[in-house]
Amino acid sequence: MIKIEHLSQKFNDNLVLDDISLSIEKGKIHFIIGMSGTGKTVLVKHIVGLLKPVNGRVIFENKDITKLKQKEMEKTRKKITYIFQNSTLFDNLTLYENIKLPLIKNKLEGNVEKFLKLVNIEKYQNKYPYEIGESIKKRTAIARGLAMNPEYIIYDEPTTGLSYSDARNIDSLISNMAKELNVTAIVISHDLKSIFSIADRITMLHKGKILLDGTINDFKNSKDEVIQQFINAKAEGVI
Numbered sequence: 001m002i003k004i005e006h007l008s009q010k011f012n013d014n015l016v017l018d019d020i021s022l023s024i025e026k027g028k029i030h031f032i033i034g035m036s037g038t039g040k041t042v043l044v045k046h047i048v049g050l051l052k053p054v055n056g057r058v059i060f061e062n063k064d065i066t067k068l069k070q071k072e073m074e075k076t077r078k079k080i081t082y083i084f085q086n087s088t089l090f091d092n093l094t095l096y097e098n099i100k101l102p103l104i105k106n107k108l109e110g111n112v113e114k115f116l117k118l119v120n121i122e123k124y125q126n127k128y129p130y131e132i133g134e135s136i137k138k139r140t141a142i143a144r145g146l147a148m149n150p151e152y153i154i155y156d157e158p159t160t161g162l163s164y165s166d167a168r169n170i171d172s173l174i175s176n177m178a179k180e181l182n183v184t185a186i187v188i189s190h191d192l193k194s195i196f197s198i199a200d201r202i203t204m205l206h207k208g209k210i211l212l213d214g215t216i217n218d219f220k221n222s223k224d225e226v227i228q229q230f231i232n233a234k235a236e237g238v239i
């Protein structure tokens with residue numbers, strides 16, 4: 001379990017996260033949703049030590065990981081992998097090498113072929129990132145994250161910028177990986193189709209606060225205007 005406790009973050013006068021508390025349970029697919037610019041990415045960056053909070057803690061394995069020194073944080077980063085929104089592949093490396101490199105850097109065994117196969121990109125393994133489409137890049141980034149054998153994997157907007165059918169394929173991939181590899185998935189998204197097809201739990205951020213933390217049904221049944229607007233507007237493709 002990852003426990004976020006009373007987390008606050010601000011940039012200049014912009015209070016982005018205002019006393020957020022939230023638990024992420026193991027074995028689940030946990031969505032963090034909300035409008036663009038509400039602090040979803042900022043929130044998860046605290047889980048992997050990329051940002052230090054102005055207040056609050058993130059408890060993982062009985063430690064406040066916001067206080068860890070870089071060396072200790074590196075150990076945690078092997079257990080909690082963050083897949084950036086832009087796949088951040090190295091242009092001068094093939095897809096195979098992109099997956100292999102972090103394994104070498106972290107002195108990890110890891111069967112690159114197995115992960116290429118899991119995400120169904122074996123046939124592209126010798127291609128370079130500029131030779132492939134966005135969906136294959138996302139798959140490569142996911143394979144690279146999974147190859148680290150993490151307990152948690154954070155997907156930041158995994159379906160944004162993909163075609164409808166590619167997005168659904170990524171949904172299935174996230175869902176299958178959670179089940180097959182027993183990796184807890186934290187998914188940042190505003191893709192309603194993804195949310196309502198694979199989420200076990202959903203946390204919605206709005207104006208620095210948690211508007212709702214619950215199940216798909218809790219969201220569908222919520223009378224809150226902002227939530228209803230989010231659900232309906234997105235369904236009509238307005239936002």
Ligand SMILES: Nc1ncnc2c1ncn2[C@@H]1O[C@H](COP(=O)(O)OP(=O)(O)O)[C@@H](O)[C@H]1O
Nearest residue numbers: 011014016034035036037038039040041042043
């Ligand atoms: N490093 C930073 N410095 C200053 N402002 C930031 C920084 N990172 C994010 N922000 C601001 O915090 C807010 C939330 O950003 P973000 O978490 O990226 O939103 P999203 O929910 O779309 O992921 C935005 O207003 C953004 O401009």
Ligand SMILES: [Mg+2]
Nearest residue numbers: 040041042156
């Ligand atoms: Mg973001």
